[in-house]
Amino acid sequence: MSPENRSLLMRANRLLGTSLVEHNLVKVEDLEKANERLLELIATNQPRQATVLGVLAYEIKAFREEDVLQHIVETEGLGLVDLRAYDPPDEIKKGLDLDACWATWSVPFDLEEDFMFIASAYYLSPAVRTYWEKRFAGPLLWYGTTLEGIGEQLDRLADSTGYKAADPTLHEPSVGQGTQGSRPPIPPAAVKKSA
Numbered sequence: 001m002s003p004e005n006r007s008l009l010m011r012a013n014r015l016l017g018t019s020l021v022e023h024n025l026v027k028v029e030d031l032e033k034a035n036e037r038l039l040e041l042i043a044t045n046q047p048r049q050a051t052v053l054g055v056l057a058y059e060i061k062a063f064r065e066e067d068v069l070q071h072i073v074e075t076e077g078l079g080l081v082d083l084r085a086y087d088p089p090d091e092i093k094k095g096l097d098l099d100a101c102w103a104t105w106s107v108p109f110d111l112e113e114d115f116m117f118i119a120s121a122y123y124l125s126p127a128v129r130t131y132w133e134k135r136f137a138g139p140l141l142w143y144g145t146t147l148e149g150i151g152e153q154l155d156r157l158a159d160s161t162g163y164k165a166a167d168p169t170l171h172e173p174s175v176g177q178g179t180q181g182s183r184p185p186i187p188p189a190a191v192k193k194s195a
Helices: 003-022 028-043 052-059 065-076 098-104 126-135 147-161
Strands: 106-112 115-120 140-144
Touching (some): 003 098, 052 147, 065 140, 098 147
16 A cells, blocks of 8 residues: 555544544544554554454444444435445546545445545545545535445456555455454445434
């Protein structure tokens, strides 16, 4: 991973953690534990696993990932998207930095007229929104999705484009896959919008 994307990964995680505390989704003590674990993952060169959201939801179990999705639907007015139905157009694939997608846990998935559609598990991180706003000149339409959804979409994009990550561990299976630490897919339909 390039130094720029590594820095982006650090900012995205740090600001997401702060936002989760500000939105009363996680306690400071749990965030501190998650940040310690995050630094371990980064030190072992596992950028795909370097997600404070994943650590909080699946290792520490401070909340469920779907609780964060529910929150962004209710408070931010975002829709949810299941990326399995999308194969981004070639104009999105061309020049897309998949390492930056991993660093921000976000991926552009459609383009309609001037509107770029971006799915993100990290929407609450201001660093993520700023990165993508600078990356694309036109208006962005944001959607929430799961870490698993982002991971599967990025794997498909890497396979279809022959993309070789600067760090091959980006495309290894999730740590603990099939064990207590695994990240099961959470279908967007499981998150219900309150009346």
